Amino acid sequence: MITQDLISFFLFSLLYLTVTIPLVLAYRVTKVINFTVANYITYGAYTAVLLDYYMRSSFGHNSLLLTVLSSFAVTGLIAVLSNLAVFKPLAEMRVKGDVLMIASMGLWIVLKYVLYIVSDIASSAWRTNLVSYSQIHYDDISLLTVRAGLVGVQQSLVVFPLLALASMLILYLVLNATRVGRAVLAVADNSVLASLSGIAVGRVVSLTWFLTAGLTSLAGVMWTTYSGAITPEVGDSLILQVFTIAFIGGLSSLTRTAAGALLISGVENFGTDLLSTYLGLPTSIKPMLTFTVLLATLIVSPPLGVAGGVPYRFTRGARR
Amino acid sequence: MIDVLGFLITLTTYIGIYLVLSLTLTLEVSSGITNFGKVAFYGLGAYTGALIGTYLPLAITGSRASPFDVNGIQLLYTISKSNPVLDLSVFLLSLAAGFAVSALFGLLLTYPIHRVGSALVGFTLLSTGEVLRLFYLNTEPLGESKGFMGIPNPFAWLPQARGAEALYLIIVWCFVGLTYFIVSRIMNSPLGRILKGMRDDELVALYAGWPTPLIKSKVLALTSGLTGVAGVLWAYYFTSINPNMFTPSLTFNIWAMVILGGIDSIVGGVLGTVLLASVDYAARFVIPFIGTTLVTPDYLRWIIVGLVMLVVLLKKPEGLAPRRGGVSKL
Amino acid sequence: MGVKLIVEKVTKRFGGVVALNRVSINVPSSLVVGLIGPNGSGKTTLFNVVTGYYTPDEGRVLIEGSGRVVDITGWNPNRISRLGVARTFQIPRLIPSLTVLENMLLFYDYGSCASITCSLRRKWVDVEEAAVARAMSILREFGLESIAHKRPAELSAGHLKLVETLRGLMSDAKLFMLDEPFAGVESWMARKLTDTIRKINREKGSTFVVIEHRITELLEGVDYVYVLHNGSLLAEGKPDEAVSDERVIKAYLGK
Numbered sequence: 077m078i079t080q081d082l083i084s085f086f087l088f089s090l091l092y093l094t095v096t097i098p099l100v101l102a103y104r105v106t107k108v109i110n111f112t113v114a115n116y117i118t119y120g121a122y123t124a125v126l127l128d129y130y131m132r133s134s135f136g137h138n139s140l141l142l143t144v145l146s147s148f149a150v151t152g153l154i155a156v157l158s159n160l161a162v163f164k165p166l167a168e169m170r171v172k173g174d175v176l177m178i179a180s181m182g183l184w185i186v187l188k189y190v191l192y193i194v195s196d197i198a199s200s201a202w203r204t205n206l207v208s209y210s211q212i213h214y215d216d217i218s219l220l221t222v223r224a225g226l227v228g229v230q231q232s233l234v235v236f237p238l239l240a241l242a243s244m245l246i247l248y249l250v251l252n253a254t255r256v257g258r259a260v261l262a263v264a265d266n267s268v269l270a271s272l273s274g275i276a277v278g279r280v281v282s283l284t285w286f287l288t289a290g291l292t293s294l295a296g297v298m299w300t301t302y303s304g305a306i307t308p309e310v311g312d313s314l315i316l317q318v319f320t321i322a323f324i325g326g327l328s329s330l331t332r333t334a335a336g337a338l339l340i341s342g343v344e345n346f347g348t349d350l351l352s353t354y355l356g357l358p359t360s361i362k363p364m365l366t367f368t369v370l371l372a373t374l375i376v377s378p379p380l381g382v383a384g385g386v387p388y389r390f391t392r393g394a395r396r
Numbered sequence: 397m398i399d400v401l402g403f404l405i406t407l408t409t410y411i412g413i414y415l416v417l418s419l420t421l422t423l424e425v426s427s428g429i430t431n432f433g434k435v436a437f438y439g440l441g442a443y444t445g446a447l448i449g450t451y452l453p454l455a456i457t458g459s460r461a462s463p464f465d466v467n468g469i470q471l472l473y474t475i476s477k478s479n480p481v482l483d484l485s486v487f488l489l490s491l492a493a494g495f496a497v498s499a500l501f502g503l504l505l506t507y508p509i510h511r512v513g514s515a516l517v518g519f520t521l522l523s524t525g526e527v528l529r530l531f532y533l534n535t536e537p538l539g540e541s542k543g544f545m546g547i548p549n550p551f552a553w554l555p556q557a558r559g560a561e562a563l564y565l566i567i568v569w570c571f572v573g574l575t576y577f578i579v580s581r582i583m584n585s586p587l588g589r590i591l592k593g594m595r596d597d598e599l600v601a602l603y604a605g606w607p608t609p610l611i612k613s614k615v616l617a618l619t620s621g622l623t624g625v626a627g628v629l630w631a632y633y634f635t636s637i638n639p640n641m642f643t644p645s646l647t648f649n650i651w652a653m654v655i656l657g658g659i660d661s662i663v664g665g666v667l668g669t670v671l672l673a674s675v676d677y678a679a680r681f682v683i684p685f686i687g688t689t690l691v692t693p694d695y696l697r698w699i700i701v702g703l704v705m706l707v708v709l710l711k712k713p714e715g716l717a718p719r720r721g722g723v724s725k726l
Numbered sequence: 727m728g729v730k731l732i733v734e735k736v737t738k739r740f741g742g743v744v745a746l747n748r749v750s751i752n753v754p755s756s757l758v759v760g761l762i763g764p765n766g767s768g769k770t771t772l773f774n775v776v777t778g779y780y781t782p783d784e785g786r787v788l789i790e791g792s793g794r795v796v797d798i799t800g801w802n803p804n805r806i807s808r809l810g811v812a813r814t815f816q817i818p819r820l821i822p823s824l825t826v827l828e829n830m831l832l833f834y835d836y837g838s839c840a841s842i843t844c845s846l847r848r849k850w851v852d853v854e855e856a857a858v859a860r861a862m863s864i865l866r867e868f869g870l871e872s873i874a875h876k877r878p879a880e881l882s883a884g885h886l887k888l889v890e891t892l893r894g895l896m897s898d899a900k901l902f903m904l905d906e907p908f909a910g911v912e913s914w915m916a917r918k919l920t921d922t923i924r925k926i927n928r929e930k931g932s933t934f935v936v937i938e939h940r941i942t943e944l945l946e947g948v949d950y951v952y953v954l955h956n957g958s959l960l961a962e963g964k965p966d967e968a969v970s971d972e973r974v975i976k977a978y979l980g981k
Contacts (some may be wrong), residue, residue: 109515109518119597162706162710165710166710171709171713173515174484174515174518177430177514177515178430178651178705178709179706179709179710181648181651181705182570182648182703182704182705182706183644183702183706184700185698185699185701185702186702186703186706188627188698189695189698190694190699192695193692193695193696193699196692196695197690293666300641316523316526316527319519320523358534360530360533361534362676363530364527364530364531367523367527370520370523371520374508374509374511374512374516375507377513378512
């Protein structure tokens with residue numbers, strides 16, 4: 077039981093990190109509370125599903141590398157387009173943050189059901205069930221595990237750390253070692269100042285959409301190696317955890333966000349298990365535990381800054 | 397032969413229940429509460445109503461039948477047919493309890509959400525709705541995924557089914573009238589101006605001397621209570637409820653209605669609701685006749701709801717019937 | 727009558743930064759007092775502490791009026807406002823969706839008429855009439871009735887500052903705290919603002935604390951000056967004394 081808990085704690089921590097770190101960065105640059113991250117995860121997973129079906133039926137094998145690249149490109153492109161079509165025009169109208177958030181809700185519904193339609197059409201064209209797809213095996217990963225002498229190890233145990241690490245590495249390298257990355261950080265800190273110092277804020281924002289959405293889609297790819305039934309609800313089912321973690325981090329601090337990812341993953345895996353073993357509670361209380369953490373966060377340590385409310389109530393609590 | 401009168405009665409009942417939701421949302425939005433959890437309070441009301449409407453008659457008549465098996469449902473139907481006093485009083489009790497439970501729940505939720513900005517308020521309420529839905533889905537005494545099926549119609553004892561429908565319609569619309577009265581009186585008063593100030597700049601409202609957290613709590617408690625009653629009305633109208641009826645999509649549907657008509661315009665909200673709810677209902681009515689198609693019409697319907705939100709926000713942010721004039725009508 | 731403001735050894739820290747370091751000021755009733763200092767010297771932080779936006783880490787804030795001393799340390803802004811303290815902001819904050827008149831009305835104390843029950847029973851009509859009459863008479867008195875029905879977006883910076891100050895009159899403020907009232911205001915409007923401050927001070931006896939970072943702007947018409955520098959009180963005195971103080975000159979001109 078404990079080993080199982082440890083494994084899922086490990087996997088889910090990585091999954092949450094892969095989604096929330098780009099989310100926080102994206103918020104700092106774009107200032108949109110963006111519920112379409114749910115779509116990014118789902119689109120990442122479904123690019124993998126469609127590709128898997130195509131590759132298997134045409135070539136008989138499938139590659140993780142190819143999947144990651146396509147998921148990244150598809151999701152990144154969707155994010156850039158949604159910025160151009162929705163968020164950029166709204167930001168130019170100088171609407172309040174609430175309106176951006178409401179717009180992201182609208183976009184969420186549209187993208188969600190577009191995917192449903194796409195997978196329905198693909199299902200009937202290919203005469204297979206894509207709305208509930210089985211776990212995907214990537215042949216290049218199998219090759220890798222065999223080489224490393226890890227025969228019989230679940231792919232998720234390899235793919236999760238691999239992609240999470242890759243995501244962090246890409247983020248770190250892009251932000252710290254490239255000029256455009258430093259521009260992203262400058263905009264995240266202070267977009268007015270950045271634009272005064274000659275940074276093309278518009279282009280940096282577009283790039284951020286592409287990069288963060290692309291990285292988020294990796295979580296969807298990770299999911300395909302873990303879940304036994306991949307459905308277009310993947311992203312939606314993660315949104316409570318993802319935003320709870322992001323809000324624990326106050327949508328600004330990466331360290332707090334990472335801590336939040338571990339906390340939520342721990343509460344979900346160990347907490348649920350403990351409660352069901354010792355108190356006989358059903359495992360379906362999992363989301364309630366996450367929700368309790370959310371409420372506790374709001375009460376004990378409400379996020380400061382932009383995600384916060386009228387600041388005077390926090391400065392009072394922040395007395396040290 | 398299509399039953400035109402029946403169609404119209406159902407449509408207007410449906411619109412009426414949606415109107416309560418959109419009117420209360422208009423008041424919430426104009427007070428700066430981004431309520432993405434309408435469905436939480438609505439569902440809570442519906443489940444409270446269903447709980448009372450099924451367990452109570454069975455308990456009073458001393459039956460040991462479960463409201464989830466055929467015997468229980470049959471028994472509930474017989475009771476509602478034969479005992480008008482019990483049937484009606486259970487309904488009235490449900491209305492009151494639906495209001496009280498939802499209002500109390502809204503009041504309790506304001507404690508954590510006072511501390512945070514509107515984005516977090518929206519998300520917290522959204523997750524509240526989802527968590528409640530999962531709670532219904534996994535709780536045996538609430539019927540799990542099947543939900544309640546034998547909620548008695550409060551006018552089942554009337555000999556004519558059409559009469560029962562019409563009476564119910566009148567009750568729904570009386571409540572719509574009450575909600576309209578409450579919302580418009582508040583929005584067109586000095587309090588309405590304070591709410592608007594609070595929405596635009598909470599700090600200024602505080603500096604003007606208004607205890608904004610307290611005011612927000614009261615508004616959310618009131619609107620949640622009314623939303624809860626709408627839930628009860630839905631449960632007794634449909635006579636069966638299940639967790640699937642209370643997904644976040646319902647909340648977005650109402651947001652789309654309010655945005656379409658014009659945020660913080662009462663008339664706009666009503667217009668948007670009538671338009672979208674009619675389309676929605678007509679779609680529900682027509683879709684079964686289409687049969688199986690390549691593209692599920694229901695998905696298209698949701699895409700349209702989302703697009704309506706986006707297009708209005710982008711092209712006509714003030715909505716179809718924007719609010720005119722000042723806050724006070726002297 | 728005005729009130730007396732006493733700030734006792736107030737300290738406010740943000741993380742490691744000490745924004746206010748044991749600052750004590752004593753503003754006598756019915757005076758116009760200047761609070762000057764370079765940018766970042768803690769003037770606005772002091773305003774935020776006095777008006778309840780921040781709670782000080784140490785020290786007390788007291789208001790003394792009609793023989794009563796009230797310790798307002800840690801009170802919420804709305805309670806402090808009801809005690810008769812009005813403030814303005816560096817960048818004027820009016821409610822954008824309300825007209826000037828409605829912005830004024832927002833600051834009127836409707837008491838129980840702002841409750842939900844009163845709204846439902848429409849019992850507020852008389853009070854509203856009184857409030858509108860009051861607001862209009864204030865606007866008329868200061869020659870602003872022409873902008874009563876305009877929205878903030880249509881107003882000049884000077885008008886915004888003026889309305890922001892005047893709305894304090896709606897809440898019967900006895901202590902006005904004005905944050906850089908002359909910043910970005912044309913000179914004729916600045917004169918009008920000075921006249922307004924003087925007129926309210928003379929007729930109602932209200933106390934004024936006025937922030938200004940440019941030292942020369944404010945001197946005329948100010949009775950007393952406090953100089954803040956790096957979160958500490960540097961000097962105080964009559965305007966000409968304070969300005970000729972060596973330390974003040976040093977702080978302003980650098981070494």
